[in-house]
Amino acid sequence: GAVVSQHPSWVICKSGTSVKIECRSLDFQATTMFWYRQFPKQSLMLMATSNEGSKATYEQGVEKDKFLINHASLTLSTLTVTSAHPEDSSFYICSARNSDRGEQYFGPGTRLTVT
Amino acid sequence: GQNIDQPTEMTATEGAIVQINCTYQTSGFNGLFWYQQHAGEAPTFLSYNVLDGLEEKGRFSSFLSRSKGYSYLLLKELQMKDSASYLCAVLDSNYQLIWGAGTKLIIKP
Numbered sequence: 001g002a003v004v005s006q007h008p009s010w011v012i013c014k015s016g017t018s019v020k021i022e023c024r025s026l027d028f029q030a031t032t033m034f035w036y037r038q039f040p041k042q043s044l045m046l047m048a049t050s051n052e053g054s055k056a057t058y059e060q061g062v063e064k065d066k067f068l069i070n071h072a073s074l075t076l077s078t079l080t081v082t083s084a085h086p087e088d089s090s091f092y093i094c095s096a097r098n099s100d101r102g103e104q105y106f107g108p109g110t111r112l113t114v115t
Numbered sequence: 116g117q118n119i120d121q122p123t124e125m126t127a128t129e130g131a132i133v134q135i136n137c138t139y140q141t142s143g144f145n146g147l148f149w150y151q152q153h154a155g156e157a158p159t160f161l162s163y164n165v166l167d168g169l170e171e172k173g174r175f176s177s178f179l180s181r182s183k184g185y186s187y188l189l190l191k192e193l194q195m196k197d198s199a200s201y202l203c204a205v206l207d208s209n210y211q212l213i214w215g216a217g218t219k220l221i222i223k224p
Contacts, residue, residue, distance in 0.1 A: 034212070043202070043216050044158070093157045102146060102163070104212065109157035 003027055004096045006107035013084055013114055020080045021110045023094030030096035033077040034104075035069060038091045050077050074099070084114040117141045119215035121203050126221045127193055135188045135201050135218045143208020149177050149188045150202040152217070158202055161188065190220075198222045 003026040013019050023033060031052050036044040048064075050056040050071035058064045068080040077096075081088055093109040119139045127133040139147070146165040150158035164170055164179035164186060176189040188201055203215040 043214050046212065046214075049211070091155075091157075102165075102206075103160065104148065104163075104206075105160050106150070106157045 004094065004105045004107040006094055006110050008110060009108060010111040011113070013112070015085055015114055016083055018080055018082045019084055019112060020078055021092055021094070021112075023077045023079070023096065023107050025075045025096040025098075025105075028096075028098045028100070029074040030077075031074065031099040032097045033071055034095040034097075035067070035077075035079050036093045036095065038093060038109075044093065047079075081112065084112070086114045088112065089114045117207065117213050119203055119205060119213055121201075121215040121218045123216070124219045124221065126223060127190075129193055129195060129222055129224050131193050132189065132191050133193060133220065135190075135203075135220065137186045137188070137203035137215055139184050139186070139203070139205045139213070139215075141205045141207045141213050144181060145206040145208065147177075147179055147186050148202075148204045148206070148212070149175075149186075150204065152200045152202060154199075161201075193222050195222050195224070 005024045007022045033050050035047045038044050046059050047062045048056045048058045050069045052071050052074050056069035071077040091109050091111050094107040095104050097104045121137045148163050149161040152158040162177035169178045174191045179186045200217040200219050202217045204212045
């Protein structure tokens with residue numbers, strides 16, 4: 001089946017630093033990738049939608065200058081959390097939509113802890 | 116507004132069958148997904164329905180009725196490892212995924 005990878009799987013950083021998370025579709029092309037955040041015992045919350053070669057579309061309430069998204073190729077999207085704060089600690093999950101089939105697959109997630 | 120409803124929690128017995136329902140009201144429809152999510156892990160894709168009818172994949176089946184705005188996920192021969200949250204999500208006319216809150220399925224021996 002289709003595989004989406006994320007790196008790193010977990011990261012601890014100090015407040016004020018930046019963290020980059022990579023999302024790759026390994027065996028299919030993904031014109032569209034999505035970034036979600038999930039707090040404990042809550043449903044997934046869409047942060048932004050990124051389309052290859054264009055600017056990401058952010059959901060209401062998500063700061064685009066804080067969560068930088070780059071979708072440089074059909075298999076790679078990155079999320080950079082800039083000037084991280086403890087309240088940014090969460091589970092960040094990416095998802096890639098198979099351009100041909102329309103199905104959407106999730107990466108394994110990245111657990112971010114900001115101290 | 117857009118809305119997806121599914122039961123908050125269900126309990127079933129190992130070896131039995133359980134059906135998790137999902138009803139939706141969205142602006143447009145481009146398919147319905149079911150995902151399984153174990154605690155602390157990312158969701159795993161289970162099924163994608165865009166046409167009416169039943170799709171079977173091993174122990175899991177998913178049904179869709181677009182006219183009724185209704186879907187269900189059927190799990191047969193339940194195993195303890197099936198204890199998880201099951202998320203229903205609809206792709207709307209803008210190709211945005213609208214999520215249900217998830218159904219926590221508890222399997223008892």
